Amino acid sequence: MVKQYVSTPTSETLEIKRSKFITFVLPYHQFDTVMKKLKEEHPKGRHFVYAYRYLNEFDQIVENQSDDGEPKGSSGKPTLSVLRGAELINSAVIIVRYFGGIKLGVGGLVRAYSDATNLAISTSKLLIYRKLKRLKVTVSYSNLGKVEHCLKGFELENIQKNFMAEGVILSLDLAEENVVNLKELIKDYAEVELE
Numbered sequence: 001m002v003k004q005y006v007s008t009p010t011s012e013t014l015e016i017k018r019s020k021f022i023t024f025v026l027p028y029h030q031f032d033t034v035m036k037k038l039k040e041e042h043p044k045g046r047h048f049v050y051a052y053r054y055l056n057e058f059d060q061i062v063e064n065q066s067d068d069g070e071p072k073g074s075s076g077k078p079t080l081s082v083l084r085g086a087e088l089i090n091s092a093v094i095i096v097r098y099f100g101g102i103k104l105g106v107g108g109l110v111r112a113y114s115d116a117t118n119l120a121i122s123t124s125k126l127l128i129y130r131k132l133k134r135l136k137v138t139v140s141y142s143n144l145g146k147v148e149h150c151l152k153g154f155e156l157e158n159i160q161k162n163f164m165a166e167g168v169i170l171s172l173d174l175a176e177e178n179v180v181n182l183k184e185l186i187k188d189y190a191e192v193e194l195e
Helices: 028-041 076-085 105-122 141-151 176-186
Strands: 004-006 010-016 019-027 047-055 061-066 091-098 126-128 132-139 156-163 168-175 190-194
Touching: 004 019, 004 091, 010 105, 019 028, 019 105, 028 047, 028 091, 047 076, 061 076, 076 091, 076 105, 091 105, 132 141, 132 176, 141 168, 141 176, 168 176, 176 190
Parallel strands: none
Antiparallel strands: 004 126, 010 019, 019 091, 047 061, 047 091, 132 168, 132 190, 156 168
């Protein structure tokens, strides 16, 4: 299955036997900030259950989860299982639970947290993860228009232009599988190297 991630936060609320499960799906890099904000915004929230998965610098998936006071294995693990099943990386889920007075039991909690996570992921905009390479493209002013025209056919990220006396240096991120195609396309107009 293809790895996916979220780039913008989304939230959904699920109510089960008067307990509210407010679920937030967000990019992993926002996890600490959003957790702090949610604890301030929901002072009466009983539990702040979370799970996340991200790629470290060695392209290994790092995972963590917390039941935050719910019975062991009843909330963080099922939330993490849903993230795994959706092949989500560089993403986190935080679920704020307001206790409604009716105990759900361990099985009920597993279902509730799984359902809440699935609901929030189903309404999130999921993007396909691609490993990016940082490229440096050196081009003369006379060929800049041709190169920029060629670049329009690629999904590029983080483009920066540095104007020098002798020409322009473009720094950009490109999906690893497209690097060879780009080099071939602009080889007559520019010099391309990995940064």
